[in-house]
Amino acid sequence: xxxxxxxxxxxxxxxxxxxxxxxxxxxxxxxxxxxxxxxxxxxxxxxxxxxxxxxxxxxxxxxxxxxxxxxxxxxxxxxxxxxxxxxxxxxxxxxxxxxxxxxxxxxxxxxxxxxxxxxxxxxxxxxxxxxxxxxxxxxxxxxxxxxxxxxxxxxxxxxxxxxxxxxxxxxxxxxxxxxxxxxxxxxxxxxxxxxxxxxxxxxxxxxxxxxxxxxxxxxxxxxxxxxxxxxxxxxxxxxxxxxxxxxxxxxxxxxxxxxxxxxxxxxxxxxxxxxxxxxxxxxxxxxxxxxxxxxxxxxxxxxxxxxxxxxxxxxxxxxxxxxxxxxxxxxxxxxxxxxxxxxxxxxxxxxxxxxxxxxxxxxxxxxxxxxxxxxxxxxxxxxxxxxxxxxxxxxxxxxxxxxxxxxxxxxxxxxxxxxxxxxxxxxxxxxxxxxxxxxxxxxxxxxxxxxxxxxxxxxxxxxxxxxxxxxxxxxxxxxxxxxxxxxxxxxxxxxxxxxxxxxxxxxxxxxxxxxxxxxxxxxxxxxxxxxxxxxxxxxxxxxxxxxxxxxxxxxxxxxxxxxxxxxxxxxxxxxxxxxxxxxxxxxxxxxxxxxxxxxxxxxxxxxxxxxxxxxxxxxxxxxxxxxxxxxxxxxxxxxxxxxxxxxxxxxxxxxxxxxxxxxxxxxxxxxxxxxxxxxxxxxxxxxxxxxxxxxxxxxxxxxxxxxxxxxxxxxxxxxxxxxxxxxxxxxxxxxxxxxxxxxxxxxxxxxxxxxxxxxxxxxxxxxxxxxxxxxxxxxxxxxxxxxxxxxxxxxxxxxxxxxxxx
Ligand code: BMA
Numbered sequence: 001x002x003x004x005x006x007x008x009x010x011x012x013x014x015x016x017x018x019x020x021x022x023x024x025x026x027x028x029x030x031x032x033x034x035x036x037x038x039x040x041x042x043x044x045x046x047x048x049x050x051x052x053x054x055x056x057x058x059x060x061x062x063x064x065x066x067x068x069x070x071x072x073x074x075x076x077x078x079x080x081x082x083x084x085x086x087x088x089x090x091x092x093x094x095x096x097x098x099x100x101x102x103x104x105x106x107x108x109x110x111x112x113x114x115x116x117x118x119x120x121x122x123x124x125x126x127x128x129x130x131x132x133x134x135x136x137x138x139x140x141x142x143x144x145x146x147x148x149x150x151x152x153x154x155x156x157x158x159x160x161x162x163x164x165x166x167x168x169x170x171x172x173x174x175x176x177x178x179x180x181x182x183x184x185x186x187x188x189x190x191x192x193x194x195x196x197x198x199x200x201x202x203x204x205x206x207x208x209x210x211x212x213x214x215x216x217x218x219x220x221x222x223x224x225x226x227x228x229x230x231x232x233x234x235x236x237x238x239x240x241x242x243x244x245x246x247x248x249x250x251x252x253x254x255x256x257x258x259x260x261x262x263x264x265x266x267x268x269x270x271x272x273x274x275x276x277x278x279x280x281x282x283x284x285x286x287x288x289x290x291x292x293x294x295x296x297x298x299x300x301x302x303x304x305x306x307x308x309x310x311x312x313x314x315x316x317x318x319x320x321x322x323x324x325x326x327x328x329x330x331x332x333x334x335x336x337x338x339x340x341x342x343x344x345x346x347x348x349x350x351x352x353x354x355x356x357x358x359x360x361x362x363x364x365x366x367x368x369x370x371x372x373x374x375x376x377x378x379x380x381x382x383x384x385x386x387x388x389x390x391x392x393x394x395x396x397x398x399x400x401x402x403x404x405x406x407x408x409x410x411x412x413x414x415x416x417x418x419x420x421x422x423x424x425x426x427x428x429x430x431x432x433x434x435x436x437x438x439x440x441x442x443x444x445x446x447x448x449x450x451x452x453x454x455x456x457x458x459x460x461x462x463x464x465x466x467x468x469x470x471x472x473x474x475x476x477x478x479x480x481x482x483x484x485x486x487x488x489x490x491x492x493x494x495x496x497x498x499x500x501x502x503x504x505x506x507x508x509x510x511x512x513x514x515x516x517x518x519x520x521x522x523x524x525x526x527x528x529x530x531x532x533x534x535x536x537x538x539x540x541x542x543x544x545x546x547x548x549x550x551x552x553x554x555x556x557x558x559x560x561x562x563x564x565x566x567x568x569x570x571x572x573x574x575x576x577x578x579x580x581x582x583x584x585x586x587x588x589x590x591x592x593x594x595x596x597x598x599x600x601x602x603x604x605x606x607x608x609x610x611x612x613x614x615x616x617x618x619x620x621x622x623x624x625x626x627x628x629x630x631x632x633x634x635x636x637x638x639x640x641x642x643x644x645x646x647x648x649x650x651x652x653x654x655x656x657x658x659x660x661x662x663x664x665x666x667x668x669x670x671x672x673x674x675x676x677x678x679x680x681x682x683x684x685x686x687x688x689x690x691x692x693x694x695x696x697x698x699x700x701x702x703x704x705x706x707x708x709x710x711x712x713x714x715x716x717x718x719x720x721x722x723x724x725x726x727x728x729x730x731x732x733x734x735x736x737x738x739x740x741x742x743x744x745x746x747x748x749x750x751x752x753x754x755x756x757x758x759x760x761x762x763x764x765x766x767x768x769x770x771x772x773x774x775x776x777x778x779x780x781x782x783x784x785x786x787x788x789x790x791x792x793x794x795x796x797x798x799x800x801x802x803x804x805x806x
Contacts, residue, residue: 001079003178004121007064010172015058028325029084029172030060030125044322044600044610045519047534049166056169060125066179070116074183074212078108078121082175085155086126092119100131100387101154102174103355103376103395110179125171128153139388143430144380145421150352151380154391157352158318158378163538164595164604168322185211187277188237190266192405195455196285196306201248203283205266208238216271223264223283224248231271250306251284251407254345254368255627255646259284261365264405284365284407290457292466298476299466301459301501302589303346303370303410311582311646311679312370312590313625314346315339315607316504319353322599329359331612335597336363338608342618343625346370348462348503348592351416352378355399364408371408372592373399374462375445377415381427381436392440396448404453412449412458414441417481419461419472462503479503481594482577486544486605490551491573495634498584505577506594508538508545509570509617510563511601511609513796514756518611519601527562536603545603548573552716554804560796561804568750568801570605571620571768578624579631583642585681593621616752619767630655630705632686632712639691639712641684641703645676652676655705659690662698662723662747664772674705697721702772711770722747722802729793737762737783740792744771749801751777757797759785 008024010033017039024033034040034055041048068076078089078096085102088095091113099106132149144151148160148167161167180186189208196202205221209232217232224245232239249260261282268277291302291309303310320327320335339347347364349356351374364371375396382388403409418437421427427436441460449458465477473480475497481504485491491507510516510532520531527542536542548569549556556562574593581591598610607618623629628651629644645651651674658669668690676682686701693699696714698721703710713720726745731738740753748771755762762783769777781792791797 001178001180003176004064004066005177007066008173009063011061011063012058016054021063024062024172025325026062026064026173026177027082027175029170029174029323031055031168031170032323032326033172043166043168046521046531049168049534053167053169055171056167057127057129059127060171062123062125062173063120065118065120068114068116068119071111073181076110076114076179076181078110078177079105079180080107080173080175080177081105082173083123084125084170084172084174085128085153086131088124088126090122090124101391101395102156103154104391104398105175107180123173128155128169128171135383139383139385140434142381142383142434142436143421143425143427145417145425146379151377151382154376154388154395156319156324156354157376157380158599159322161537162352163541164318164602164606165537165599166322170323172325174325182212182276184213184215184270184276185209185217185268187266187268187279189401190279191401191452192264192281192283193453193455194283194285194405194407196248196250196287199247201245201262201285203243203245203264205241205243205264206238207232207240207266207268209268211237217276218269218271218273220267220269221265224262245285248285251286251365252368253305253310253370254340256305256308256310256368256648259366259368259407261407281405282362282365283405286407288410288456290411290459292478297587298474298500299470299478300589301478302586305370305410309586309589309679310345310370311585312346312501312592313344313646314348314370314372314590314592315344315596315621316592316594317347317349317353317356317596319599320597324354327357329363332357332359332363334612335608336367336369338612338614338618339369339596340367342607342622343627344369344596344621346372346590346592347596348372348374348413350374350378350595351376351413351462355395355403361403361406361408365406369408370410371406372411372413373403373409374413374416375440377418377437377440379417379421381418381422381431381434382440384435384437384439389444393444393448396445397452400448400452404456409456412445412453412456413462414445414458414460414464416462420463420481423472475499481505485573485577491548491576494573494577495580499581499588501588501590502577502581503590503592504594505574505591506605507548507570507573508541508603508605509567509615510603511598511606512611512613512615512756513563513754514760515601515609515611515613518760524559526559532603535601538604541603545569552718553801554718557804564752564754564796564799565801567616568752568768571616574617575620575624578621579629579642580633582624582629582644583631583633583681583683585644613756614763616767623768626708628708630703630708630710632657632701632703632710633683635683635685638688639686639701641672641674641686641710642681643674643676643684643705644681645678648678650675650677653705655684655703657686657690657701657703659693659699659701660772662700662721664747664774667694667699717749717801722749725800725803729798731789731792734780737781738787738789738792740779740781740798741776742771742779742798743776744773746773747771747802751798751800753779753781753792754797754799755781755783755787755792758787758791759783761785762787
């Protein structure tokens with residue numbers, strides 16, 4: 001394959017800024033081309049997004065030329081791994097193809113259009129809005145969560161904007177493109193199916209070839225030192241081989257074992273042994289199923305890998321940049337490292353984004369991160385008429401085959417919230433009997449998975465209860481999403497639910513200060529300044545942030561207080577939910593936080609913001625998802641100490657629960673022996689003498705077991721009689737930055753350090769530390785800048801909740 005990534009130029013007619021033969025990146029997209037050429041301002045800054053909506057309503061032409069010296073092979077194809085989206089491809093003025101699905105790859109036979117010497121290749125992208133308008137006329141419009149037509153085109157849904165993302169309707173050659181010159185035959189499709197039986201790895205490889213001649217062919221498959229050979233006779237276009245690989249080591253999710261990967265090689269050759277094509281991947285041996293056998297609590301949804309039930313400590317994943325072509329493997333590796341450092345073991349690839357990349361899945365394979373991939377349908381009714389039925393079938397077949405070799409991929413899910421939407425969001429009244437996608441989720445997609453990837457579980461929706469007879473979001477059955485907490489009620493209500501598997505729940509906060517300062521030029525920056533409002537996309541988002549704050553925390557005095565307290569509140573909400581869910585293992589067997597990452601600088605549910613900075617929520621997740629978790633939970637009218645052991649070793653320890661007043665004085669204590677078997681939870685009631693306060697506003701509990709600790713406050717912070725925070729700080733320069741040691745003079749609640757306020761590149765190792773008087777903590781700050789020690793030791797860099805009491 002010869003890549004055609006050079007010499008591209010993009011042009012358009014009648015645009016607000018003239019765009020004629022502007023250098024274009026391939027792979028890439030028009031927004032980033034115009035940005036690189038200095039023709040548009042950065043859509044991620046301030047409110048620039050709003051003046052750039054014409055880009056999505058314009059027809060774009062990409063052109064390049066290449067030399068061709070004349071035929072040497074039987075065939076020469078143009079291979080497009082991805083075109084975004086409504087494309088007409090022509091060579092030397094002759095149309096060679098049309099496409100209208102960003103999620104598919106295409107191959108065009110160029111023989112009739114090629115000429116020796118210079119060849120002019122042109123790809124014209126029509127406005128997606130013109131296409132969706134035509135589709136609305138053809139098949140009728142359909143209801144959705146947003147007033148954009150993303151359900152009438154096979155294009156990444158969040159490209160049209162979302163409640164955390166900008167509307168940047170892209171066009172361009174978003175995946176590699178090249179010329180493939182070949183003779184005799186090529187590998188059209190390789191579909192490995194990998195299972196393991198005891199210690200024997202079983203690899204079934206289905207090979208399909210495309211032919212330019214009728215010669216007999218030879219296919220060789222090699223894995224783990226075992227070689228299989230098959231011949232493909234003159235009249236045949238495929239072969240199936242089964243290889244048994246003895247003594248394989250199994251692939252495990254992280255936290256359960258290693259991730260051994262085995263190269264799998266497929267070579268196509270002529271009878272005489274001349275190599276024609278080859279395909280290589282690394283595979284892993286494991287089994288996976290989802291246990292949904294009804295029990296006394298309802299219908300579980302338990303991911304079982306190698307016959308071991310796994311508690312899913314997950315996060316939802318969205319495209320890491322609204323311009324997906326900017327996402328490098330290095331950037332994914334960094335994001336995955338952040339996920340692993342937060343003790344996450346599962347990424348759910350949400351259905352409004354993309355079928356994730358090879359880089360994504362290779363990194364997940366290596367790290368032992370389990371992945372659940374949604375098919376690409378989100379928050380809308382989707383037409384099942386043509387051309388959609390054929391497009392959906394084709395894209396599903398392509399990606400099921402492409403991803404089947406990855407051990408990290410553990411489940412396919414039919415859609416995001418569409419079955420729920422049909423049940424609860426008034427769609428039937430708007431549809432008047434028109435199709436809405438049910439046939440995709442209940443028939444087409446499961447049949448494709450059963451045919452092409454039968455060893456991998458499929459679930460029709462997120463959420464889905466397992467049967468049409470039960471509401472799709474029933475906590476007792478299958479998967480559920482909890483959204484009334486963020487949208488309507490206080491986060492303590494997470495405790496009203498004991499979901500079998502919670503696939504979405506989230507709470508918002510603004511991004512890091514340095515991220516805001518890079519993206520917004522508001523002066524002064526305020527929670528309601530213009531840029532802040534533009535970078536808040538959720539319906540009534542700021543009101544919901546405020547409602548959440550008012551229920552728990554003191555009144556902010558200004559932006560800096562608001563920024564810290566909303567971030568604290570987000571972290572606490574999600575930590576409460578995760579600890580509650582874990583305390584109900586094994587009735588609950590999974591939590592997937594909405595959301596790990598962002599695609600631009602925005603106030604959102606993310607733990608890591610659009611510039612890659614970790615919010616306090618990230619630190620709270622690391623604590624709540626720790627292998628050994630100690631937490632205090634309300635149980636049966638009192639309080640209980642809950643110890644969760646997500647390791648393969650027993651956890652035996654003495655735990656002491658002490659009641660303190662706000663000066664740190666111990667009022668009562670109890671010590672219990674905690675003996676937690678591997679992968680399980682022990683709930684120990686705390687005797688009322690310790691658990692029940694005399695004065696809720698001035699007492700608290702702390703439990704300590706070795707390195708683990710847990711806190712319980714009997715009242716909300718805004719009601720607690722906190723002393724004004726007093727502390728001593730020492731700042732020590734180190735080789736990589738500074739050690740900042742804070743010694744508490746009073747109780748310090750949720751103490752954090754934000755060195756990004758002084759140096760945007762600075763990071764810190766921990767956050768949200770609560771100290772009693774006399775205790776201390778050292779924050780390790782990484783920074784190559786010279787930071788002002790006094791600034792490191794004071795607001796707004798060093799913050800705690802009780803630094804704003806009167
Ligand atoms: C659910 C998700 C997303 C959305 C999130 C926050 O609906 O599936 O579509 O961004 O909630 O509202």
